[in-house]
Amino acid sequence: MHTAAASMGSLPELLRNHQPRLRAICRRMCGPDDDPDDVLQDTYVEIVRHLSGFRGDSSFMTWATAVARSQLNRHRRRHRRHALRDDAIDTASRSYPALLGRGEREPELQACTDSLRASLLTALAELTELDREVFVLRELEGMTAPEVASALELSVPAVKSRLHRARRCLRANLDGDPRVVELR
Known part of the structure; x- marks a missing residue:
């Protein structure tokens, strides 16, 4: 074969x-x-x-x-675990290092970036595991909806639905933060 x-x-x-x-x-x-x-x-x-x-x-x-x-x-x-620990932001920042770049910046800009990163990581932690996976693969990795569907063993409509739900949840959790641009 x-x-x-x-x-x-x-x-x-x-x-x-x-x-x-x-x-x-x-x-x-x-x-x-x-x-x-x-x-x-x-x-x-x-x-x-x-x-x-x-x-x-x-x-x-x-x-x-x-x-x-x-x-x-x-x-x-x-390794079953039932809830996020209190140090979710610190741990999550290791899991999602590419959400916001790090580099040499002025202290004020670095503080704002760190604060925004923490807000985004907290919002991502609020998503279900599957919604977070769909969002990460589609939006952060740039995979197409059919590629995400194949990778996660979902239908393309299910990927689109979960992506919409993830964006809506992130938008709700980050609403009012002037540092965040509109999520599609």
Whole structure:
């Protein structure tokens, strides 16, 4: 049986080429109680284990994202937690480092950026896990609705509905904050 994996080149090269984006996806999909590095490592193991089964029906990145999500769910089942801890902002800032860039800035601008980051992370933590995953993949990773649907095993209308719900929730949680631009 011919698989798409056979024509994709060497596995180390494939993983090296997709590693930055896959790492970012794992970090963004993980909630404050999840360890994105553990999820990423488990994802690599599963990719290696099941690469021969990759048929090429979707892009490798879409397939790898679905593998990462499966590993995240497996990780959550093994490490059940029932609520966000009081230090959710500190923990979440490690999970979502790309929401707002960091760099050398004037202290006033840095303080405003840090405050806005905290507000955004708090608002993201209010979303359900699935709504947060849809929002992260669509808005922060730039995946198309069909790619998100394939990665999360949802229909395209379900992705659009969850994205709308996530935007509405974020808009409600951030309403009145002049630092936040209108969410589509």
